[in-house]
Amino acid sequence: QSALTQPPSASGSPGQSVTISCTGTSSDVGGYNYVSWYQQHPGKAPKLMIYEVSKRPSGVPDRFSGSKSGNTASLTVSRLQVEDEADYYCSSYAGSNRYVFGRGTKVTVL
Amino acid sequence: QEQLVESGGGVVQPGKSLRLSCVASGFTFSSYALHWVRQAPGKGLEWVAVTLYDGSNKYYADSVKGRFAISRDNSKNTLYLQMNSLRAEDTAVYYCARPITSHYYYYLDVWGEGTAVTVSS
Secondary structure: OOOEEOOOEEEEOOOOOEEEEEEOOOOOOOOOOOEEEEEEOOOOOOEEEEEOOOEOOOOOOOOEEEEEEOOEEEEEEOOOOHHHOEEEEEEEEOOOOOEEEEOOEEEEEO | OOEEEEEOOEEEOOOOOEEEEEEEEOOOHHHOOEEEEEEOOOOOEEEEEEEOOOOOOEEEOOOOOOOEEEEEEOOOOEEEEEEOOOOHHHOEEEEEEEEOOOOOOOOEEEEOOOEEEEEOO
């Protein structure tokens, strides 16, 4: 159950787009379409932003989108806003009723 | 309003035990799988355990298997995490969390505010 690989940081100016990658293996990300993404502001609980690779929960802006190719999933935040500055974590089903998170990516809005 | 409230955290010595609780409100507790997720200070999220809706099936991360036990009391709308043989590396904020719908076992959409556990002598 190794953590999924994410870049430690990403940044963009307001209005720009930023894409965060999440790399796993064929035993997790590549083996199932059960990838989700979470946003976490400092001192707060995580918030579900994307589930089942590309679905958005009610209330999540369509500026957030997800995709997957092979063993790598991606989260794209378009039209960046100041409030998007946060930590983002990917997560995947890893078989045998276990789940794994990524190490997290800090997104900075310049 | 769907809500989860954790309690039971604190400071405990290595090798000792602690039991966390998570009380739910605002939804049909017995219809949902429920998870514990933890976050060490300054670190990322780590999935800990899940119990399915009726408590008949429970699954654990390798890091806690054999030491932690997840359970639930559907009559009390309460989720538990019994933590035994605690280690320094178990120091974290522990969150309980619920999937987005009862159809799913995962995709954690409702989270508590967390309860902090510190393992230190």
